Amino acid sequence: MAQDTSNTSKLDRIIADTRRNADQRSLGYREQALKLYPWVCGRCAREFTRANLQELTVHHRNHDHDFNPSDGSNWELLCVYCHDNEHSRYIDASGAQAPGAHAVATGNPFADLKAQLAAKKR
Numbered sequence: 001m002a003q004d005t006s007n008t009s010k011l012d013r014i015i016a017d018t019r020r021n022a023d024q025r026s027l028g029y030r031e032q033a034l035k036l037y038p039w040v041c042g043r044c045a046r047e048f049t050r051a052n053l054q055e056l057t058v059h060h061r062n063h064d065h066d067f068n069p070s071d072g073s074n075w076e077l078l079c080v081y082c083h084d085n086e087h088s089r090y091i092d093a094s095g096a097q098a099p100g101a102h103a104v105a106t107g108n109p110f111a112d113l114k115a116q117l118a119a120k121k122r
Helices: 001-028 029-036 080-093 113-122
Strands: 056-060 077-080
Touching: 001 029, 029 077, 056 080, 077 080
Parallel strands: none
Antiparallel strands: 056 077
8 A cells, every 4th residue: 555655646746747847848938939929930931830840949039038028029930940041141240150150261371372383493
């Protein structure tokens, strides 16, 4: 009998943890955005279902990931392709570099090549 009580209390804890985790996830801005907006990409109009919902992302319109008003005014749903494109355009327009990007070389390795070849021939 003690074994049954132990298993029941363990199952109750698992269920309580699962419900608590689901409640915490529902407080996240992605879950809020998915409840507010239809599951359609705001750029290419691709429609999503539960089967491919992981490919639908939340884009912050002002690019500030800490600004998450509950009315969703800073969010739009974009597919992963349109989201990547939006961030690439933002980086290009602002001149900022993506994380991990390397600076563009400004030197010309062949600048003095003609003179060096001429000197070598002499």
